[in-house]
Structure formats: structure tokens, C-alpha cells
Amino acid sequence: MRHLKLIPSDTKIPFIKFRHIAVGVSILLIVASAVLTMMRGLNFGIDFEGGILLEVATDGPADIGGLRTRLGSLGLGEVQIQEFGEANDVLIRVQTPDEGGNDASQAVINKIKAALGEGVEYRRVEVVGPQVSGELIQSGVTAVILAIVLMLIYIWFRFEWQFSLGSVLALVHDVALTIGVFSFLQLDFSLQTIAAILTIIGYSMNDTVVVYDRIRENLRKYKRMDLGELVDLSINETLSRTVMTSGTTLLALFSLYIFGGEVLRDFTFAMIFGILVGTYSSIFIASPLLLYIGVKRDWSGTGDAKVQQAKG
Structure with missing residues (x-):
């Protein structure tokens, strides 16, 4: 039985080749989002503003x-x-x-x-009321921070600290850009938006874990392969799954955005933007960060493991 594949299984796209550009652009966007949010602020909905x-x-x-x-x-x-x-x-x-x-x-x-x-x-x-709205702001911020911290701990136990750091930096990237675009467009920032951000965190982490799982398998399998080539191989091997998951999710979200009405529009927009950014960060942020941080090459527990950095 054949499975539908939008992306061939033997693709050899050199994602790592563009890692410096991708990381540089992401840093600029994060700084721009922070500055924009501080200067322009967010258009808080009635949930937060009262x-x-x-x-x-x-x-x-x-x-x-x-x-x-x-x-x-x-x-x-x-x-x-x-x-x-x-x-x-x-x-x-x-x-x-x-x-x-x-x-x-x-x-x-x-x-x-x-x-x-x-x-x-x-x-x-x-x-x-103003007292309730203040409590909701505090609860919303606490929920986002707690979700990111728990994800860090989960990845640390499942993989290694290098993977944990890479995945959490990618999550911070996704959240920062989502908040930045809400500040830029002055969309209604409400409890629905917080719910969307928490959903984005879970989706992005799931996408990242799939790629990390393949990287860890290939670290065991190709112990002499250049780390950059190995990460490229892992991303390409999971690319079809990533595109299928993101594509089907976006189809549902676009339908909800068009036909769901104004009440759900900002929530759905946050989800669409977050899915796109989360998919991008899994490929161009979380995975390439392993090259900057370095990872253990020998997962068997025997012998001295050496970290082999990618060239360039």
C-alpha cells in the first residue's frame, strides 16, 4: 500500500547551508518584536484591559x-x-x-x-473588572512561562541538555514573533491569544521532537558523518511528515479563519502564524543550534565521545 508523500523521501535540500542567514534574520526579528512591543504595546482585549x-x-x-x-x-x-x-x-x-x-x-x-x-x-x-483583568494577565504570563520551562525539563530528560536548550530557544523565538506581529498589526490580544500561544508551543515542540528523534537515531547510525551533513539528512528524512502535518493543520485553520467569524479570527490568525513560524524554527533554528552548541556523538555509553562541528 502506497502512502501519499508531498515531498520525496530522498530529498537533499541543504538547510544547514543557510543556517547563518536564518539565525541572523530570526535574531533581527526577535529584537524588532521586542522593540515594537515596548514602543507600541499590545492591543489588549477586554479580558486583560477590563x-x-x-x-x-x-x-x-x-x-x-x-x-x-x-x-x-x-x-x-x-x-x-x-x-x-x-x-x-x-x-x-x-x-x-x-x-x-x-x-x-x-x-x-x-x-x-x-x-x-x-x-x-x-x-x-x-x-x-480591572482587578479580574490584572489577575488574568498574570495568569496568562505564568502559563506561557511554565509551559516553556516544563518543555525544557522534558527535552532535557528525553535527550540531552543541548537538545533542551535548542528546543527552548526555538520556542522563545516562536512566542516572541507571534507577540511581535500582534503588536505590529494591533490585533486584539486576549485570553484566546494566550490559548493560541500555548497551542503553538505544544505544536512547535512536537515538530522539533520529531526532527530531534531522527537526529539522535542518525547520531547512533552514522558516527563518523559530519554533524552538519547528519542534521541535513535528518531534516530531509522528516520533511515529508513535517509538510503533511503542517499542511493539513493549516487547511483546517484557514477554513476556520474564513468561516469562523470575527470572534475566532484573531485566535485563528495567531494559530496560522504560529504554525508557520513553528515549522520554520524546527528546521532553521532548533536543528542548526545543535551545531553551535555541540552534541554527544556516541549514544552507546562506551568510549570517548567527541563533538564534531560542521564545517563553515
């Missing part, structure tokens, strides 16, 4: 200017109104009252509904 969010649909095309005028006259503080999806879909975000708790928030919602009048469909109404 406030009242209403998703409404008007009978006809939304009059954004008119809505700003009507809601601005209510004295509710800063009011953000933006279109999304269809011409009649509108997101309204206002600050939560400093005092009064849920009763005050409900009073604000009632004022907005009265100002909007009839002919408006309310699809979503959310209220998040």
Missing part, C-alpha cells in the same frame, strides 16, 4: 460617526467603536465604572442600549 464590551448589529450599514456622537454624550469616559465583519457589525467598548460594581456596570449597559434605540441586535455583552 471594561464593558458590546457586540451589536444594526439594521443597515452602521453610522460610526453618529454612534460616537450619541455614546460620547453619555459621559461614560473613553468610548471605543469599531466596525468588523459585515458593514452593520460594530464593537463598542467602554470603561467600567470605578465604583458601584456590577450594578454600576449594568447601569452603563442600560444607558448604551437606550442611546442606541430600537433596531439593534445585541450579540454579545461582556463585563470584566
Whole structure:
């Protein structure tokens, strides 16, 4: 029985030849992401920023200017109104009252509904207080850091510390670039985005482990082969599996991005970007880093193991 292979099993693409360029570009992108995030910041969603969010649909095309005028006259503080999806879909975000708790928030919602009048469909109404949003930010950051640390420990026990360091650097690369693109595009950064980042971490690590497994097998099999050639061989041998996994996952994600609606769009975008970056980092970051760090060549436990570095 034949298996479908988008990539021939005997490819000989010289990935390691481009490792200096790939690592250099990645370092520049990570620095750019950090600078951009510090200067421009993230467009935190209501989960993290706190406030009242209403998703409404008007009978006809939304009059954004008119809505700003009507809601601005209510004295509710800063009011953000933006279109999304269809011409009649509108997101309204206002600050939560400093005092009064849920009763005050409900009073604000009632004022907005009265100002909007009839002919408006309310699809979503959310209220998040500032204390809750602060706790959510802390929990989200803790979850991402804990996931990366646990992955480091897992790879350390399964392989060696060199593999662990390489995989974690690749994960940091993926997370940094994902946050950077959200800052650049000012997409809504919410709990859904944190969930997407955690999923990206798991996906990228799984992809990296597949390549690392093949590298470890080949280290046992080809003890005299140049390390650069061995890593190239391992990447090419797993390339078909990598392309198939990433391709099928992206097909599902693109369908969700197109037909899933605005609520899932930022989450799906984060997943699509993360899958692409994670696949790239498994090939051009995690694997080539082994050449810079050096790995044990003798996995049998006998004899003196020498680290053979790739040429160039």
C-alpha cells in the first residue's frame, strides 16, 4: 500500500547551508518584536484591559460617526467603536465604572442600549473588572512561562541538555514573533491569544521532537558523518511528515479563519502564524543550534565521545 508523500523521501535540500542567514534574520526579528512591543504595546482585549464590551448589529450599514456622537454624550469616559465583519457589525467598548460594581456596570449597559434605540441586535455583552483583568494577565504570563520551562525539563530528560536548550530557544523565538506581529498589526490580544500561544508551543515542540528523534537515531547510525551533513539528512528524512502535518493543520485553520467569524479570527490568525513560524524554527533554528552548541556523538555509553562541528 502506497502512502501519499508531498515531498520525496530522498530529498537533499541543504538547510544547514543557510543556517547563518536564518539565525541572523530570526535574531533581527526577535529584537524588532521586542522593540515594537515596548514602543507600541499590545492591543489588549477586554479580558486583560477590563471594561464593558458590546457586540451589536444594526439594521443597515452602521453610522460610526453618529454612534460616537450619541455614546460620547453619555459621559461614560473613553468610548471605543469599531466596525468588523459585515458593514452593520460594530464593537463598542467602554470603561467600567470605578465604583458601584456590577450594578454600576449594568447601569452603563442600560444607558448604551437606550442611546442606541430600537433596531439593534445585541450579540454579545461582556463585563470584566480591572482587578479580574490584572489577575488574568498574570495568569496568562505564568502559563506561557511554565509551559516553556516544563518543555525544557522534558527535552532535557528525553535527550540531552543541548537538545533542551535548542528546543527552548526555538520556542522563545516562536512566542516572541507571534507577540511581535500582534503588536505590529494591533490585533486584539486576549485570553484566546494566550490559548493560541500555548497551542503553538505544544505544536512547535512536537515538530522539533520529531526532527530531534531522527537526529539522535542518525547520531547512533552514522558516527563518523559530519554533524552538519547528519542534521541535513535528518531534516530531509522528516520533511515529508513535517509538510503533511503542517499542511493539513493549516487547511483546517484557514477554513476556520474564513468561516469562523470575527470572534475566532484573531485566535485563528495567531494559530496560522504560529504554525508557520513553528515549522520554520524546527528546521532553521532548533536543528542548526545543535551545531553551535555541540552534541554527544556516541549514544552507546562506551568510549570517548567527541563533538564534531560542521564545517563553515
